[in-house]
Amino acid sequence: MIKPLHACAPLILSGAFVFSASALAQTPDFRADAEHLLELIDEKYAYFARFDGRNPARGAQGVDPDAVTDASSLLRFAECAINALQDHHAILGISSRSSYGLTPSYNDLWVEHRDGAYVITDVRDGSPAQAAGVEPGWRLSSVAGQSMDEAVAGLCGGSYEADAAKGYAARVLAAGPRDQTREFVFTDASGQEQALSLPNLYQVETPERPLISVSDHDGIRVLRFNNSLGEQGLIAAIDEALSGARPDGLVIDLRDTPSGGDTLYARALMGRLIDETQPYQRHAFPQIERDTGVARQWMEEVLPRGESLAGVPVVVISGRWTGSMGEGLTIGLDAVADAVTLGAPMAGLLGAIYDYDLPETGWTVKLPTEALYHVNGTPREAYESDIVLESADLRGPNGEDLALERALSLLR
Missing domain, CATH: 2.30.42.10 (PDZ domain)
Incomplete structure (x- = not known):
């Protein structure tokens, strides 16, 4: 099964290995899955330009199919193959208790x-x-x-x-x-x-929070998304946050969106801020051009919905824990709402990830397969905010949120 994802969803931690139903009748061919993983990366990974067009997993240390004989050695092989890509958006859908945590979702x-x-x-x-x-x-x-x-x-x-x-x-x-x-x-x-x-952040309980924290600052409304860009109920939460009197300005705070989400929810927010259909990001399949010499690229659009807040000035705050769909929403708001963007560099997660299942074990591999761009052609991972803040500009000596203060001052 293959399906596109726009989320950097946390892995399910498991001490045991789970196999597909087809593998239950006999011992899986673990080595075949190792070879299949390398072939998947060859065929589907979108960012080989970072390695002069080659697959860096082939020949890397720890990535030897002949050494794969069981589930443990396959997991070790797969983790090293993924690490060879040096890409925090390439993820295994299975893990052991000692597997390294995901960045940025489970890293501080x-x-x-x-x-x-x-x-x-x-x-x-x-x-x-x-x-x-x-x-x-x-x-x-x-x-x-x-x-x-x-x-x-x-x-x-x-x-x-x-x-x-x-x-x-x-x-x-x-x-x-x-x-x-x-x-x-x-x-x-x-x-x-x-x-x-x-x-470890896997051991830390996350306090329960609303999907969006909303605050008002003399007519300027701040919407802070609490790592919720993939959560059910977010569309209703967006509409609730934007209800009532028309604000004088909006701050969209995306500094806590490391686990990404779904373009559905990004379009739900952007659709409230426009009054005509507009493009918000470009997609491409680099491997198609690599294989055929013929490029495939297209523009994704967002349509207006509900009561329009077009014309309300918008400032977007982002940072290192703005990941995947958070990054897509940042560049989208820049494009469709003419938002001012400010903040530290984002997580720089590459492209949109797709799920691929290994045929013998049924384990899932998530690979960046689509390349994503701002509508102006800038790769999403290379996007820089209109106002770039250094770490010293983010917090005051007593914990003041200097980035939010800067955003509010821009709107006043």
């Missing part, structure tokens, strides 16, 4: 490799890392008792050479195995070492 540290160091460039609001005092600008020195260089080299053989690749590996390590407390050593702004034990 954004790590980048800069000038030979692993630098914390953002910390998730309300997270264990923030509660422990971790700040942007700190350097991550070690994880689970290993130096960062050692840990990166040990992640599926460590084929991470460029800064972007090392940053990807560091974020995987920072999310940590799902069943373990994370052990870190940081170097803070004063040069002092800080050893911290942080719970």
Whole structure:
């Protein structure tokens, strides 16, 4: 079965392996599924341009079909094949309790490799890392008792050479195995070492929140989406949030949308802010052009619906935990509502993911198969806000939300 997804949905944690009904009568051919996974990546993955057109999983450390003999070795093979893509939007639909957590959905540290160091460039609001005092600008020195260089080299053989690749590996390590407390050593702004034990985000209960938190600031209405862009009931919540007196301005806060969602809900919001049909993003299948030399690309449109708020000025706030559909909604609001966008860089999740099932085990693999673009042709992952905020611009010394204050000041 193949189906398109616009969500970076969390994996279901399972200590056991589940096989398709067809595999129950006999032992699955695990090696065949390993070969099939490589072929799926060959045929379906949309972003080989990042690797000069080649599939980096072929020949990567830990990705040897001949070593696959059972469920455990297939899972190890598949995890290393996915890691070779260096793409947080390529996901396995099965995991073990010790599998690394998803970034950004289950990670509270954004790590980048800069000038030979692993630098914390953002910390998730309300997270264990923030509660422990971790700040942007700190350097991550070690994880689970290993130096960062050692840990990166040990992640599926460590084929991470460029800064972007090392940053990807560091974020995987920072999310940590799902069943373990994370052990870190940081170097803070004063040069002092800080050893911290942080719970894995799979172990942290999320407090119940409304799908949208709504607040009013002297006629300016703020809609904060609480990681809800794939939740049933969101259309009704959008209409409720936009009901009543016409606001003087709207702030759409998408800083907590790491798990993505569905374009249905993005169009539901955008449709309330326009009075005529407009394009909001471009889609393409790069592999079709790669295979045939003939490109396939099309524009997705959003249609007006309900009582129109067209003309109300809109500011969108985004950041590192704006992922997938959150990123699509940001570029869509820029296109259709002429919104001012501000914030730190987004998660940069590549394209739209599709589900593919391995034939022997029935395990699901989620691969970015469509490339997505702003209507002006900018790749979604390369989009920059109209007003780019650095980490120092996001929070005041006493926790003030400087990004929201900036958004409100733009609308006043």
